[in-house]
Amino acid sequence: MNWLRVHIVLERIDPLPVEQALVKLGAISIEFSDAADNPILEPAPGETPLWPTLCLRALFDRAIDDTTIQIAVAGAINAAPMPAMRFEEVANQDWIESWKQTLQPMRFGSDLWVCPTGTACPEPGGTVIELDPGLAFGTGSHPTTALCLDWLANCDNHTGTVLDYGCGSGILSIAALVLGAKRVLGVDLDEQALQATRENAGRNHVTKRLDVVRPESADKTLKFDRIVANILSGTLIELATELQTFCHTGTRIALSxxxxxxxxxxxxxxxxxxxxxxxIERGDWALLSGTVIAT
Incomplete structure (x- = not known):
């Protein structure tokens, strides 16, 4: 079965009524993107901002016709000028499997490898993280994650305890564990992230040494030998005092x-x-690492 994808350049038209109309019409997925070149790098906490000029893409069952979609959009924008619209037929495929085919094993440090499920490690005896892209938010390909993986892989001492604050897919928690950490605590606000971390940890047989919790459930009396936090600069600044509570003198810390x-x-x-x-810089991104001198 094929699909129908519609591209709508909303520019400054309110996107919410259009989105609601398309969902009511049976849209299977809706995606917003920037119609100009105005990146949103760091929204304020609690905000989900959109770009000032928007492009909307919606996917429908091919049984629907173009005119029906155009009528729905016209009814949603009231008196605003009709936006530019483009329709295309999309062949059916297994999107996750298609994406997996493009992924290759990646090496960090001297012998830490991230390999998609079912892919052999190119280096016999390498330390391997097996990650299923269908369950993860991060696979190590983004520079911020790659910087953290390199830092973990290159640490002088892989034992001890690790705090992964903002654990996402769990890739950094799992990396610390397969490299030899005694115990890891993964912390994240997002329940989906906590679930992904648990499932990826199970795939790598490290669940017995991993705890995952929301921030409010983290035991503030715990002290960690290493802390890694791959979040955003504004959030890292806000978390400075909280992260300090998890440190002892000599704790190694990496911020990305x-x-x-x-x-x-x-x-x-x-x-x-x-x-x-x-x-340590990679492209436009930097990792800050150091040693705790006061707690």
């Missing part, structure tokens, strides 16, 4: 999700209790 031009402001929030090394 930071654009290079944001590194100074994040450093300022932590420098009273962390002695930072030089930032």
């Amino acid at each position: 999700g930071i654009l290079t031009n944001q590194a100074e402001s994040v450093t300022t929030a932590y420098k009273s209790w962390v002695k930072f090394e030089l930032p």
Whole structure:
């Protein structure tokens, strides 16, 4: 069965009524993207902002006709000018399996490998994380995650305890565990992230040494030997005091999700209790790492 995809350039038309009309019409999926070039790098907490000029893409069963969609959009925008619309037929396929075919094993440090499920590690005896893209938000391909994986892989001491704050897919928690961590605590606000972390940990046989909780459930009396937080600069600044409660003198810490031009402001929030090394950069992104000198 084929599908019908419609592209609508909404520009400054209110997207909500259009989205609601298309969902009512039977849209299987709806995606918003930037119709210009105005990136949203860091929304404020609690906000889900959209770009000032929008493009909407919706996917329908091919049985629906173009005119029906056009009528629904016209009814949703009231007196606004009719937006530009383009229709295309999309061949049916297993989207997740198609995406998996494009993924290849990736190496971090000297011998840490992230391999999609069912893919053999290119290096016999390498330390392997098996990750199913269908269950994960991160696979190591984004520079911020890659920087953290390199940092974990290159740590002098892989034992001890690790806090993964903002654990997402669990890739960093699992990396710490397969490298030899005694115990890891993964923390995330998103229940889906916690579920993905548990399932990916099960796939890698490390669940017995992993705990995953929401922030409010984390035991503030715990102290960790290493802390990794791959979030965003504004959130990292807000979390400085909370992360300090999980540290002892000598804790190694890595902060990622930071654009290079944001590194100074994040450093300022932590420098009273962390002695930072030089930032490690990859493209537009930076990782800040250092040692806790005061708690």
